[in-house]
Amino acid sequence: xxxxxxxxxxxxxxxxxxxxxxxxxxxxxxxxxxxxxxxxxxxxxxxxxxxxxxxxxxxxxxxxxxxxxxxxxxxxxxxxxxxxxxxxxxxxxxxxxxxxxxxxxxxxxxxxxxxxxxxxxxxxxxxxxxxxxxxxxxxxxxxxxxxxxxxxxxxxxxxxxxxxxxxxxxxxxxxxxxxxxxxxxxxxxxxxxxxxxxxxxxxxxxxxxxxxxxxxxxxxxxxxxxxxxxxxxxxxxxxxxxxxxxxxxxxxxxxxxxxxxxxxxxxxxxxxxxxxxxxxxxxxxxxxxxxxxxxxxxxxxxxxxxxxxxxxxxxxxxxxxxxxxxxxxxxxxxxxxxxxxxxxxxxxxxxxxxxxxxxxxxxxxxxxxxxxxxxxxxxxxxxxxxxxxxxxxxxxxxxxxxxxxxxxxxxxx
Numbered sequence: 001x002x003x004x005x006x007x008x009x010x011x012x013x014x015x016x017x018x019x020x021x022x023x024x025x026x027x028x029x030x031x032x033x034x035x036x037x038x039x040x041x042x043x044x045x046x047x048x049x050x051x052x053x054x055x056x057x058x059x060x061x062x063x064x065x066x067x068x069x070x071x072x073x074x075x076x077x078x079x080x081x082x083x084x085x086x087x088x089x090x091x092x093x094x095x096x097x098x099x100x101x102x103x104x105x106x107x108x109x110x111x112x113x114x115x116x117x118x119x120x121x122x123x124x125x126x127x128x129x130x131x132x133x134x135x136x137x138x139x140x141x142x143x144x145x146x147x148x149x150x151x152x153x154x155x156x157x158x159x160x161x162x163x164x165x166x167x168x169x170x171x172x173x174x175x176x177x178x179x180x181x182x183x184x185x186x187x188x189x190x191x192x193x194x195x196x197x198x199x200x201x202x203x204x205x206x207x208x209x210x211x212x213x214x215x216x217x218x219x220x221x222x223x224x225x226x227x228x229x230x231x232x233x234x235x236x237x238x239x240x241x242x243x244x245x246x247x248x249x250x251x252x253x254x255x256x257x258x259x260x261x262x263x264x265x266x267x268x269x270x271x272x273x274x275x276x277x278x279x280x281x282x283x284x285x286x287x288x289x290x291x292x293x294x295x296x297x298x299x300x301x302x303x304x305x306x307x308x309x310x311x312x313x314x315x316x317x318x319x320x321x322x323x324x325x326x327x328x329x330x331x332x333x334x335x336x337x338x339x340x341x342x343x344x345x346x347x348x349x350x351x352x353x354x355x356x357x358x359x360x361x362x363x364x365x366x367x368x369x370x371x372x373x374x375x376x377x378x379x380x381x382x383x384x385x386x387x388x389x390x391x392x393x394x395x396x397x398x399x400x401x402x403x404x405x406x407x408x409x410x411x412x413x
Contacts, residue, residue: 007086010058179261181229
């Protein structure tokens, strides 16, 4: 499969082009130079041909250690690509800054497609002048905003590429990693996927998009999603903050398992996140990260405290993503939930449980779905069951079927 990468300076329209080609909204678009930090890849179909398309962070001058990591990550991805789309902003007042990028890319001896975006802002003579300044003979001139020249670009991308059949990757589960900023989410994913694709830094809020990675285990393929850190409501002040929080909560909604990464100990904010996950009826694993910095006494205190907030249906594990401590236990919990998909609850067992609950005038108990495990209880319509009785019935069914560690929902009809 051919790998195509979109590169260029900050805020030239890379994420807009990525979303336009993939027909998705994987990359967040905001008019803020340097917003994109991680490289985002997506398998996409262009005119019956399959590509892996990657959006990247803007290439420029490194002012901080985080800038250096971001740009290095982009160049590492460029070296692995087959075709490079170099985007140039027609309105850029500092065009000469593209020269260093151009010269470096040419040395890689890759297939390069030069694109000038935002052509609606310039006339034909000004566009020709841009080519002369950058010493480029052939460009594809486009306007993402006005949808000009997009067809020419797609034709160029597919011109010399072999047609291959659609690739349908079947994911066993979607797993989202969520938590407060700087809890260690990206570090955990890098360890699980055995890669360094995600940028990690001590700066809170390093991750800004929903980043999807592939995680293979025991012959199964999992989609694992890194999310922006969830801040306290009082700290959500900017437009960017609001977008980040929305992205994180959207990831929770589309996932089967949520791994909540907690740094050292549980806080009120973590409790609020747990409540939201439970409301979405997702399988929850609480992962207490950076356990290596705590002694046994402190870990025991955290252990006792966390039990007060996590029900028996939920799991928790102490880990250190930095030193690989506890990751085997985390993987065991993921497999435990995955293996439950294969379990078929015996119909006779459900009938037996129904008989034991005859005092509540229950007619039958049916399984609606397995992820999350959902039961539908049909009862005599004239018989009233109180909230306390519903809690007892739920607990009774869970104990009888021995499904204490599985996220369970029971619907009373």
